[in-house]
Amino acid sequence: MKKYFLIWDEIEKKNHIYLETLIGVQEQLRENENEMVIKSLFAYGVSMFENAMTEILKSFFLAFPEKMTEKDVSVKKEQILNHNFELEMKILETTINKLTYGPLNKYVSEFTKVLSIEDINEEKVGKLLEIKETRNLMIHNNLIVNTIYLSKCGEKYVRADIKMINKQLPFNKQYACESMKLCIDILRDEIIKPLTEKYNSFTKIKAMKEIWNYLFDSPILNFDEYWQYDTNGRLKQFCLDKDTIEGRLEAGFSSTEKMLVSYILMHYWGTLRRVENVDADVFNHNYLYGERKEKFLYLQDVLFRYPQLFEQDI
Numbered sequence: 001m002k003k004y005f006l007i008w009d010e011i012e013k014k015n016h017i018y019l020e021t022l023i024g025v026q027e028q029l030r031e032n033e034n035e036m037v038i039k040s041l042f043a044y045g046v047s048m049f050e051n052a053m054t055e056i057l058k059s060f061f062l063a064f065p066e067k068m069t070e071k072d073v074s075v076k077k078e079q080i081l082n083h084n085f086e087l088e089m090k091i092l093e094t095t096i097n098k099l100t101y102g103p104l105n106k107y108v109s110e111f112t113k114v115l116s117i118e119d120i121n122e123e124k125v126g127k128l129l130e131i132k133e134t135r136n137l138m139i140h141n142n143l144i145v146n147t148i149y150l151s152k153c154g155e156k157y158v159r160a161d162i163k164m165i166n167k168q169l170p171f172n173k174q175y176a177c178e179s180m181k182l183c184i185d186i187l188r189d190e191i192i193k194p195l196t197e198k199y200n201s202f203t204k205i206k207a208m209k210e211i212w213n214y215l216f217d218s219p220i221l222n223f224d225e226y227w228q229y230d231t232n233g234r235l236k237q238f239c240l241d242k243d244t245i246e247g248r249l250e251a252g253f254s255s256t257e258k259m260l261v262s263y264i265l266m267h268y269w270g271t272l273r274r275v276e277n278v279d280a281d282v283f284n285h286n287y288l289y290g291e292r293k294e295k296f297l298y299l300q301d302v303l304f305r306y307p308q309l310f311e312q313d314i
Helices: 006-031 035-063 076-079 084-100 106-117 120-139 147-150 173-200 203-216 244-252 256-270 292-307
Strands: 227-229 237-238
Touching: 006 035, 006 173, 035 084, 035 120, 035 173, 084 120, 106 120, 120 147, 120 173, 120 256, 203 227, 203 244, 203 292, 227 256, 244 256
Parallel strands: none
Antiparallel strands: 227 237
16 A cells, blocks of 8 residues: 555645746736845755755655665664654655755755656756856855855856856846746746646545545445545545434444544544544544554555645635
């Protein structure tokens, strides 16, 4: 049973926010002439682009942890004693940090590999590297050219040479606008578009069905009888009224089914007050053993990782 899920709706929401932010930065750059404002917007926009890539990569690593290849990770005893999810987050954080602080071309290559999309155009990556190093030079050295900038930028795209060391790197509104346009184009056309085409079928409802069918094999627990959703895979509502679900919990479900369904409804409603006839022993961990324990702990883990599951969307 797959224990991890890629929920495209959630990634798409984040992508939209980042893309709209970059477009907003681009519009502000066009409207402003103040040098300080232009520099601030440029630095902010480049950082938002980097954040977008990091958030996307993080989502995919959480869904497909087997793609995390980082082996040299130090782990504290407290983390071993705590939930495994913390260990995964530690490995994920270390993996992403090593990628983001390494060479950009290596990071982009690993990024597209993990996402299973085509490589980003080499020329665009080269220009993006120079933009990133200009941002770094702006923040850390007031745009005064140094050997770090010269060594990190590709020879084809670097905007200075050895003779310009200790001199200011050219920077103006046109450069800032062109840089932001490149970031927008890459995020929209090279990342979001192919990801949408490849993963838009990975809906919340798809994940919910996989979980539900793993937990229940009873004919009275057919997923579509309990959950109403739209064609885009968003959850509309729980289908059964209070009396119907109470009757089934009381008379039709096994003790294990009662425990699991009650736990899901508690997550959906935020409370079990709407279902009154649930025995308190349902949630007594002393009664957990065998498959019942395995399924309960699995459900608990899934809802911890993906709190948006079994929560109403529309």
